[in-house]
Amino acid sequence: MSNSTDIDALIELMAKLPGLGPRSARRAVLHLIRKRALLLTPLADTLAIVAETARECLNCGNIGTTDICDICRSEKRANGELCVVEDVADLWAMERSGVFKGRYHVLGGTLSALDSIGPDELRIPRLVNRVATEAVSEVILALNATVDGQTTAHYIADQLAGRVRLTSLAQGVPIGGELDYLDDGTISAALNARRDV
Structure with missing residues (x-):
């Protein structure tokens, strides 16, 4: 375990991210520290910028850096x-x-x-x-x-x-999916949404 409260605090914060637990967070922080100039400093700078500028699009709810996102403006x-x-x-x-x-x-x-x-x-x-x-x-x-x-x-x-006009995405067998590995609901949706070949 590290002996710095700042490093411990960083590990605790990283562990709160989706997909990272305490062990993964420790490995990630150690990697960032070892690659300080290449990763840690640019990451910290970018996080500060995003924390200051990120906002929800007032029109659609997307996340961007302006009040109306690029998709809505296009x-x-x-x-x-x-x-x-x-x-x-x-x-x-x-x-x-x-x-x-x-x-x-x-x-x-x-x-x-x-x-x-x-x-x-x-x-x-x-x-x-x-x-x-x-x-x-x-x-x-x-x-x-x-x-x-x-x-x-x-x-x-x-x-x-x-x-x-209202439509929904098709549901069913994913590309590359094998029937043996699919759940009953997915197979049922795929069968009900079948189409002519």
Whole structure:
């Protein structure tokens, strides 16, 4: 164990990050210290900048450094498609794929009666307003295939019924997936969403 309270504090903070436990945090901190000039100093500088400048987009809820994110400002993205996701990590995953060329709406979670999360705790009223005021022709519900995700999708579908075309992501067997390793729900969704060959 280190003998510096500052280093111990850094290890404790790193251990709070997703995917890092105390042992992984110690290894990461030790690596950062050993590569101080190459990694630690630039990381500290960048963390300070991001802590000062990061903010949620006032329009969609994405994280960026301006009040309106680059995606919402881009006229090329104004194609009438609005993809609804649970959180920013889902938006970033969609962007990594490079397939979707429209705009997004981040809900900030899902409806959950157990956690007392209703529509007003999420950005659902803002979504309904965007559909009414922007030139939205299709809302794509890209929510997780969980009970709360599906409940949220049904609620949004009810709120937007008759106003706009509503679609959802296909669900089923992933590329490279083997049937023997899939759960019953995934196999059922894949069978129900089958298509002609």
